[in-house]
Amino acid sequence: MSHRNPPAIDLGQPAPARRRVKSVLHRGIVTGTIPGGTRLVQASIAQELAVSTRPVRDALRELAAEGFVRLDHRGGAVVHELCRSELEDIFQVRRMLEPVAAARAAAFATRAAILAAGEVIAAMDTETAGARWAEYNSRFHSLLDEAGGSPRLAAILANLRELSARYTTHSVTAEPRRAQRGNAEHREILRAVIARDPVAAADAMLAHLDARLGTLRSIHQVGAPPPAAG
Numbered sequence: 001m002s003h004r005n006p007p008a009i010d011l012g013q014p015a016p017a018r019r020r021v022k023s024v025l026h027r028g029i030v031t032g033t034i035p036g037g038t039r040l041v042q043a044s045i046a047q048e049l050a051v052s053t054r055p056v057r058d059a060l061r062e063l064a065a066e067g068f069v070r071l072d073h074r075g076g077a078v079v080h081e082l083c084r085s086e087l088e089d090i091f092q093v094r095r096m097l098e099p100v101a102a103a104r105a106a107a108f109a110t111r112a113a114i115l116a117a118g119e120v121i122a123a124m125d126t127e128t129a130g131a132r133w134a135e136y137n138s139r140f141h142s143l144l145d146e147a148g149g150s151p152r153l154a155a156i157l158a159n160l161r162e163l164s165a166r167y168t169t170h171s172v173t174a175e176p177r178r179a180q181r182g183n184a185e186h187r188e189i190l191r192a193v194i195a196r197d198p199v200a201a202a203d204a205m206l207a208h209l210d211a212r213l214g215t216l217r218s219i220h221q222v223g224a225p226p227p228a229a230g
Contacts, residue, residue, distance in 0.1 A: 001085075004163040005028040005152055017052075018058045021055050021056050025045070025063060026063065026068065030162050031131045031134070031135075032131070035166075036078075036079050036080060036082070036166070038078065038079045039076060039079075040060065040069065040076060041076055042060070042076060060077045067080060067159070068163070075132055081203045082164065082167065087164060087167065088213075089217060091212075094160050094161075094209055095206060097160075098205050099202035101154070102148075102189060102192070102202050103148075103199070105145070105201060106185070106196055106197055107145035107148075112145055113144075114147075114193060117147075120139050120140045121186050124136045124183050133169075133172055134169040134172065137168060137182065138161055144189070146158050146212055149180050168216075182211075183213065185204065185208040186208070188207075189205055
C-alpha cells in the first residue's frame with residue numbers, strides 16, 4: 001500500500017498497539033540498534049510485533065512528526081540520519097535552552113530530585129556499556145529539566161536530546177574517556193544546583209554541551225545531508 005501523505009490516526013484502533021509499536025521503534029532508533037538510513041517496512045514491522053499495519057502507520061507518522069524518521073511516497077519510512085549541519089543546529093538550540101533549564105533547577109529543584117540526580121551519576125560512574133550510559137545521561141538531564149518546573153521546556157529539550165542520542169552513544173563507545181569526563185561535568189552541574197547557584201549551573205551546563213559537541217565533531221561520524229524522499 002502506498003501513501004503520498006501519512007494517513008490520519010484511526011481513533012478506533014486500540015491505542016496500546018500504536019504506543020507499543022512506537023516505543024519499540026523509538027528505543028531502537030535512539031539507542032542505535034536501528035541505524036540511521038534503515039528503511040522501515042510496515043508489513044515486516046507489523047508481522048514482527050504481531051499487530052496490523054494500521055498502528056505501524058500511525059506510529060511511523062508520529063515518529064516522523066518528532067523528527068526520527070522521514071516518510072516516503074510508498075508509505076514506508078527511513079530512519080533519519082543527522083548531517084553535520086543538523087547536529088550543529090540541535091546543539092545550538094540546546095545551548096540556548098539547556099542552561100536556562102539548569103538555572104531553573106538550581107532555583108527550584110526539590111531534595112528528592114537532587115537525590116535522584118545524584119543516584120544517576122553514581123550509576124554512570126560504574127557503567128561500562130555505552131548504550132546504557134547514554135540512557136543514564138538522558139535520565140540525568142531529564143531530572144534537572146523537570147526539576148525546573150517548566151513542562152514545556154522539559155519536553156522540548158527531551159526531543160532535542162533524543163534526536164542526537166544515538167550519536168551520544170556512539171561518542172562514548174568510540175571514546176570511553178568521554179564518559180568519565182561527562183560524569184565529572186554532571187557532578188559540576190549538580191554541585192551548582194545543590195548550592196542553589198543558577199549562574200554557576202547555567203555555566204556548567206554550557207561547558208558540558210560544548211565538550212559533548214566537540215567530541216561529536218572529532219569523531220567524524222556525521223555524514224552529508226540525506227537526500228529528499230522521492
